[in-house]
Amino acid sequence: MLWRWHFYAGLFVMPFLIVLAITGTIYCFQPQIEPLLYPKLLRVEPEDKRLPAQSLLEKAKTAAPAGAVATTYTAATKPDASAEFIFRLPSGKSESLYLNPYSGEVLGSLSVEDRFMKQVRMVHRALLLGKTGELLMELAACWTLVMIATGLAMWWPRLRLSGVAAFRMSPATGRRGWWKEVHLVLGSWLAVGAIAFVLSGLPWTASWGKQFKALATATNLGRPDANAAAHSHGPATAEDKSLGSHASHDHHSQTAEALPLTEVPWATGLSIVPTGSMGKTPVSLDHVLATAQANGAVAGCQVALPAAAKAVYTVSCFPSDPKGERTLHIDQHNGAVVKDIRYVDYGPVAKAISYGTSLHMGRYFGLTNQIICAAISLGLMGLAATGFIMWIRRKPARALGAPSYPAALPPMRAWLVGLGLLGLVFPMTGVTLLLVWLIDRVVARVTGVPKTRPGNITV
Template sequence: MQERPTMAPQPSPSRPATPAGPPSAAAYRMLWRWHFYAGLFVMPWLIVLAVTGTLYCFQPQIEPLLYPELLRVAPGPARLPAQALLERARAAAPAGATATTYTVNSAPAASAEFVFRLASGKSESLYLDPYTGDYLGSLSVEDRLMKQVRRLHRALMLGKPGELLMELAACWTLVMIATGLAMWWPHWRERGAAALRLGRGSGARGRWKALHRFLGAWLALGALVFVLSGLPWTASWGRQFKALATAADLGAPRKGAPPRSLPPGGMAAAPGEAAAMPGHEDHAERAEHEGHGGHGGHGDHQAAAAAPAATMESLPLADVPWAAGLAPVPSGQAPRVPSPPADLDRVVAAIAARGIAGGYQLVLPNSPSGVFTASVYPADPTGERTLHLDQYGGQVLRDTGYRDYGPVAKAISYGTSLHMGRYFGLANQILCAAISLGLMALAVSGLLMWLKRRRAGTLGAPALPRAVPPMRAWAVGLGLLGLVFPLMGATLVAVWGLDRLVIARAGRQHGPAGTLRAD
C-alpha cells in the first residue's frame, strides 16, 4: 500500500495555502480525523436509513403483494355511492368504532378504504369492494408492515429520542460528505475524470479504500440531496424551520382567520367561540404525519372552545404536505338543533367539481363543529391541495394548493417528492434505491477499513497532527453549521472537547505527527 510522503513542518504557521491546491499533510489528517468521527457515528444509522428507505420507496409495489385480497378487487360495471359504502363500513366496524377517514381512490381495481378509531384508541383500516359493497377485511394502521418501516426510518421506533438521533445523524452526514469530498479533491485535480473510475488497491484494505473512494465520489451529490430534502421533516429543527417559514410567508400562505363552518340556519361562530374539532387534538402523534384517527369525542361546545386550534398535522391523515402542516383547520358553531352532516357523495362531488376526482384522503367530521378536510398529496408537487368543506352544506370553505405556497414550501415539496421516489415514477424509485444502497455500501466499506486499521484496545482514529493547522474556512463552516442546526452544534462542541482532552492524548502513540498513512 502506497504511503503518502511525510511533509516537514513549516517554520512559519502563517504560510498561505493555495485554495485550489492539495491540502497539507496536517490539514489532510484533520479532515480525515473529522471524516472518521462523522462516519463512525453515522455508519449504523446510514445502514438503517438505506434499508428502510428503499423498502418504503417501493411501498406502492410492496403493499399490494402483501395484502392482495384487501387492496385489489375485480372491476365492475359501476361503483356504489360513497355514502352507501360508508354505511356498510360502519356496519362491519367493531362496536364503539368511529369513522375518521375515507380514502378516495379512482383506480378501477382499488378497494374502498375507511379508517376507524377503535374504542381502545388505536386505528384500523376497513376494506370494501366498491362495486358490490362486500366487506373484504381489515388491517391495523399502527401494525402494518410499511408503518413499522416508516417508524424505523424516522425514529428507530424510539419516539422523540429516536427522532432526535436520526436528525443528528443527518447533520453529521453533511460533515462526512464535506470532509470526504475535500479529501478526494486532490485526486480529481491530479487525474481528472479518471478519479471517478474504480481504482485498484493493494491488499484487502487498499481494495476497500478504492471502493470507498469510488462510491463516495459518485454518491456525494445524491447523499446531499437526500439529507437536505429530509431535514425539513425532522422533529426538532424541521418543525422550527416550518414555523419560521410559515411566519415569514415563505411556506403555507396565511390568509387570516380560517372560515367558519355554518350550521343550518345558524350564525358563524365568533372568533372567541372557534372550536377545535374533537377527535383531532392529538398533536404529538400527528406531528409525524403517519397516524390515522385521533382522540376525543363529541364533548360539549364550551369544552371544545377552550381547546387549542386544530392544525392539519393534528388530523387523522396518513400524509400531509409539508407546507400545509401548520395550517389551521376551520371549525364552527354547533347547530342549536341536531343536524345530520352532508351526504358523503355530495362532498365528494364538490371536490370533483374542483378538478380532483381521486387520489386523496377525506377526514370525516366527528363533532357538530367539525368540517370535512381533503388532503391531496400526489407525486407531482404542483398537484398538492388542501380543501375544507362545510359539514352541513358540503360547500368548499377553503382551497389551498401549490400555487399558494411560498418559495421555500415549493422547493421542499419538490425535494420531498424526489426523496420519496415519487416524482418521476419507477425511474425515481430505482435512483433512490441505488443511492440508498450505495450509501449502505459506503458505510460497510468504511467499517471494514476501520477494523483493518484499528489496533486492539484503541479507537483507531487518525492521529492528531502535532502542529494543528488553523483551517479557518473549515472552522467557520462548522460554526455556521452549528448555528443553523443547534443540536448539531452542541454535539460538535462535545466531540471537539472529547477529541482534544481524551482521544488525542491517548492517540499520540500511533506514530509521528507528520506521517500520514493512506486511507
C-alpha cells in the same frame, strides 16, 4: 485532521445509515410491495359501476367493531383498488376497513399502527424508540453532512490531479487498498445524491424540522397566509387573519397535521382547520368528493370526516406531482368550501420542500425515481460497510484506531466557519460537534496520541 473528523462522523452514522438505507429502500417501493402483502384487501375485480361513497361508509360503520368511530376515507386511485375507511377504536388505536367499491362486500381489516409499511416508516424515522429515536436519527442525518463534506475534501486533490479518472477505481495494493478504492468511488458518485437526501428529509424531523416549519409558517415562507387561502370566498375574514397570525399561540385551534390523515403536505401541516356552520342534515360523502373534484382535487385524496357538529370535512391531496397538492375544508352542512389551499399559494420554501419530498420518497417521476433513490440508499449502505471493513482491517487490537492527531495544523478557517454555521443552523448538532472536539483535544493531550505531520497522510 479532516480524516480524523471523517472517522468520527462515519463511526457514529454507520449503523444509522444501514437502517436508513434498508428501510428507505423498502418504503420507496411501497406501491409495489403493499399489494403483494395484502392482495385480498387492496385489490378487487373492476366492474362497471361503483356504489356511492356514502353507501360504502354506512356499510363500513355497520361492519366496524362496537364503539369504533369513522375518521378517514381514502379515495381510490385505480379501478381495481378497494375502498378504505379508517376507524378509531375504543382502545385509542386505529383500524383500516376495506370494502369492495362495486359490491360493498367487506374484505377485511388491518391495524393502522401494526401495518408493515407503518412499522418500516417508524423504524426509518425513529427506530421505534419514540422521541429519543427521532432525535438520534436527526442527529445522524446532520453528522452525515459532516461525513460527506470531509470525505469530499480528502477526495478533492485526487480530482484535481486525475480529472474524470477520479470517478473510477485506480489500481490498488492489497485488500485494504481495494476496499479503499471502492469506498472512494462510491463516495464520489453518491455525494450529491446523499446531500440532497439529507436536506430533503430534515424538514420532516421531529426537533429541527418542527421548529423550521413553525418559522416558515410564521414568516409565510411555508404555508400560505390567510389572505391567499380563501379562493372560494374572496378576501379572508378578520377571523381568518387572526387564526393565521396567532396559530402558534391558540392551543384550542386544531391544525391540519392533528387530523386523522396518514399524509398531509408539509406546507399545510400547521394551517388552522376552520369551523363550519350549524345545521341538522350533513351533506353526503359523495357531495364532498364531487365538490373536491369540481375544485380541481386530484384522485387519491384522503378525506378526514367531521368529528363534531361544527367540524368540517378536510380533503387532503398529497400526490406524486407537488403541483397537485391540495387541502380543502368543506362545510359538512351546506357543502360550501370554507378554505382552499393550493400549491400556488405556498411560499417559496414550501414549494422547494414539496419537490424535495416527492423526489426523496421516489414518487415524482415513477419507477425511475424509485430506482435512483434505492441506488443512493443502498450505495450509502455500501459506504458504511466499506468504511467499517477498512476500520476493522486497520485498527489495533483493543484500540479505537482513530487517525493520528497531526503535529501541526493549518488555520482551517473555512472549515471552522462552515462547522460553526452548521452548528448554528442545527443547534443539537452544534452541541455534539463542540463535545466531540473537546473530547478529541482532551484525549489527544492526556494519552499522548502519536502525532504525524500533515504530509505523511496519503489521501
